[in-house]
Amino acid sequence: MTPTTTPTTSRPAPPSGPPGSPGGPAVRVRGLVKRYGAKRAVDGLDLDLATGEIVAVLGPNGAGKTTTVEILEGFRARDAGEVRVLGEDPARAGRAWRARLGVVAQDSHDQAELTVAESVRSTARYYPAPRDPDEVIASVGLAGKAGARVRSLSGGQRRRLDVALGVVGGPELLFLDEPTTGFDPQARRTFWDLVLRLRDTGTTILLTTHDLAEAAHLADRVAVVRDGRVVATGTPETLGGPGARTPLVTWTADGVQHAERTDTPTALAAHLMATVAGADGEVVDLCITRPSLEDVYLGLVTNGADA
């Protein structure tokens, strides 16, 4: 099980220190492999989460995100690789370990006949040191719905209940799997504030999402997964390396469109002004853009892909 190095870009110093200590690794994955028949859903994946940080795992559908997360949660067995979550191997960890995790999975439609309060209170009782259920309900903005049947909740309210159920045990590590799918912009913003408050209370969060704005807003670090591997990690600002952020200057001269990547766009613009500007001093269609996280992400997941 030799740890393999992933071609990462501008990765911060790997987390170190004893598990559970501040700044120590909450999650450490090396060379993770999961096969479904002949297909390698996860193919040598490496991932680190330091205690107290939010890491967003991005990637197209079928890239292996959900499989990876389910292995970390102890739902699925792996075929190869080294996995440590809160210092334990999820494949062998027991109830005491589960008590330290929170999981917010995708599309659950269970417990429809319970009320919000019953649902959160009964779940709290599975844990050794739960949070106060009523406070948790209030923190996700469902205080007014505490007596309502789960069946009657809207999609967004249902999702916030999922989060309440995921955090009521007082987890050290929280898994959020595409938490804001189907939210309206305002609900999404409220939800983000909730996640950041959780982080501020010391919860480590592993977030999977398709929403690049969400990743940019919430994540301390981003890991992009493609074909079962992490192809890049970094802060949302540095992901993809400096090259990926090189500003792009586009303009039109003599009816021909031009594009040039440069670290000195201002100088290029000045040069264009002096050389190709018209009589009015304008360069036709001049535009300077800095690639967004989405542009960088799309570059990472489409580069060299067969499709």
Place this chain on the structure above:
Amino acid sequence: MSAATAPVPTPAPARARPSSAGGHLPGVARLALVRAGVELRQFWRERDAVVFVFAYPIVMLAIFSTVFGAEDQGTDVAQIGYAQYFLPGMVATGVMLTSFQQLAVSIAVERDDGTLRRLRATPLPASGYVGGKVLLTLATAVAQTALLLAVAALAFDVPMPSDAADWVTFAWVFVLGTATGTVCGVAFSSLPRSGRSASAVVTPVVLVLQFISGVFFAFFALPSWMQTVASVFPLKWIAQGMRSVFLPEEMAALETSGSWQLPATAGVLVAWLIVGLVVGVRTFRWRRRDDG
């Protein structure tokens, strides 16, 4: 493994965190009670399930007793009213519905709808989950049987046994039958591929057993090969045990062996209890069969 540069192996989970020192993991008995509360609330609020479980044996008793009301059952040995003859089979069928059918279907459905996945992510052990199911089953089986007996006695004038020994037999057949049905239901729940197919897989099993086990037809009137097949399964024995409680002693002559065979009943039910327990423990899955 020998590389000096390998990361330091993580030591055994040191409970470094103060929050976890604040409490111990709750015990299984307490968790089963918490789960039973959740299960009862959910069951009671799903009206259709409640109506089915409680009404089915009563409606069947009413229909059969009305249709065949004029015909007495038995031979020249003993003649009793149809409702009285029919009641033990309905008690047995009620036990099977509330235990086996309810559990096999509900666990398969909960494997599908995310309930088990969510519970799996908590420190709730499988024993706590199943314990809650057992308590729910016990509560519904008691309530349903009491209701059935009340209707039989009040509306159909079925005489209730006056002998304490009969009620002792009733109690152990009921408890053992419910326990057997419960563990077999847990074991069987792993068979349906999905929650949607669960009813379609479980119901035929229950229906066939009802027809061959002397629930709808008098057991002595069935072909002997059918009696032999039925003798392998618990329902025939629960029904026979209940006949020993609710039918007059002379009717024992109508049983295939000429007696109530209570020791054999206990033996078969205990055997199924053990088989169901072993299979249930070995095959219980938090996830669907076809899920990676």
